[in-house]
Amino acid sequence: MSEPVISLRGVHAQLGSRPVLRGIDLTAHRGEVVALLGANGSGKSTAVRTVIGQVPAGAGRIELFGTPRDRFRDWARVGYVPQRTTAAGGVPATVAEVVSSGRLARARFGMLRRADRAAVRRALELVGMADRARDSVSALSGGQHQRVLIARALAGEPELLIMDEPMAGVDLASQEVLAATLREQVAQGATVLLVLHELGPLEPLIDRAVVLRDGCVLHDGPPPKAVGQHAPPSTQLRSCRGCPHPGHDHVHPHAAHDAEPIRTGLLS
Numbered sequence: 336m337s338e339p340v341i342s343l344r345g346v347h348a349q350l351g352s353r354p355v356l357r358g359i360d361l362t363a364h365r366g367e368v369v370a371l372l373g374a375n376g377s378g379k380s381t382a383v384r385t386v387i388g389q390v391p392a393g394a395g396r397i398e399l400f401g402t403p404r405d406r407f408r409d410w411a412r413v414g415y416v417p418q419r420t421t422a423a424g425g426v427p428a429t430v431a432e433v434v435s436s437g438r439l440a441r442a443r444f445g446m447l448r449r450a451d452r453a454a455v456r457r458a459l460e461l462v463g464m465a466d467r468a469r470d471s472v473s474a475l476s477g478g479q480h481q482r483v484l485i486a487r488a489l490a491g492e493p494e495l496l497i498m499d500e501p502m503a504g505v506d507l508a509s510q511e512v513l514a515a516t517l518r519e520q521v522a523q524g525a526t527v528l529l530v531l532h533e534l535g536p537l538e539p540l541i542d543r544a545v546v547l548r549d550g551c552v553l554h555d556g557p558p559p560k561a562v563g564q565h566a567p568p569s570t571q572l573r574s575c576r577g578c579p580h581p582g583h584d585h586v587h588p589h590a591a592h593d594a595e596p597i598r599t600g601l602l603s
C-alpha cells in the first residue's frame with residue numbers, strides 16, 4: 336500500500352495541564368475517507384488540530400505525506416475546515432473574499448491569477464454558493480457559513496481535506512450539498528479526515544471509523560452501524576496505550592474492512 340497521507344503513532348497532547356490525547360494511532364491512506372468519532376470531549380478536535388500543527392504533540396510521531404509534521408511545509412496540499420465558526424470571524428468580507436483566502440497558499444506572491452480565480456469560482460459552485468459570491472458573509476445562515484468555509488478549503492484544491500464536524504448545525508439541504516461535494520472530492524482521489532458526531536448522510540462515503548474515548552482509540556475499523564449495543568463477544572480486546580483505565584471497555588477490533596460492523600454505541 337502507498338505511504339499514508341496521515342500517520343500518527345502514539346501521539347500525546349495536552350491542553351493547559353490537561354492530558355487530552357493519550358497515545359493515539361491514526362492512519363489515512365490516499366483516497367480514504369476516515370471518520371473520527373466519539374463523545375463530546377473525547378479529543379476529536381484536538382486530534383485534528385494536532386495533525387495540522389495547531390496543538391503541539393507532547394510525544395509520539397506525526398507524518399503528513401510521509402514527512403514528519405514539524406518539517407512539513409507543503410500546506411497547500413491540505414484543506415482544513417475548523418469546527419463551526421462564523422466565516423469572517425467578525426471581519427466584514429464577502430463570500431468571494433473569504434473563499435479566495437483559501438487559495439492564497441497556491442497563489443504566487445499573494446496575487447490571484449486567472450487559474451486561481453477559476454478555482455475559487457469552482458469551489459463556490461461546488462457548494463452551491465456561486466450566486467452569493469458578492470454578498471457579505473455576515474448575511475449568511477449557519478449552513479451557508481459552513482458551505483463558505485468548505486469552499487475556502489476546496490479553493491486550494493487540497494489532496495487532503497480535514498473537516499471538523501462539517502455537518503454541525505447545518506440544514507438538510509446544505510447537508511446534501513456537502514455530501515455531494517465530498518463525494519466529488521473523493522472521486523478525484525482526495526483523502527478525507529472528518530470529525531463527526533453521527534455518520535448521517537456521509538455514511539456511504541466513509542471507509543473507516545476511528546472512535547476516541549478519553550483521548551484513546553477505542554475502535555479502528557468499519558464504521559459502527561448502530562448505537563446502544565455492545566461489541567460482539569468475538570471482538571478482539573486490547574488495552575489502550577497510555578490510557579490504562581481498567582473500567583473502560585477498550586475495544587480495539589482493528590477488523591478487516593470487510594468484517595462485520597462493530598456495534599459500539601460509542602457515538603454519543
Ligand SMILES: Nc1ncnc2c1ncn2[C@@H]1O[C@H](COP(=O)(O)OP(=O)(O)OP(=O)(O)O)[C@@H](O)[C@H]1O
Pocket residue numbers: 350351352353355373374375376377378379380381382
Ligand atoms: N483550551 C483548552 N484548555 C484545556 N482543556 C481544553 C481546552 N480545549 C478543550 N479542552 C478539553 O479537552 C478535551 C477534548 O476536547 P476536544 O475539543 O478535542 O473534544 P471533542 O471530542 O472534539 O469534543 P466535541 O465533540 O464536544 O467537539 C475536553 O475535555 C475539553 O474540555
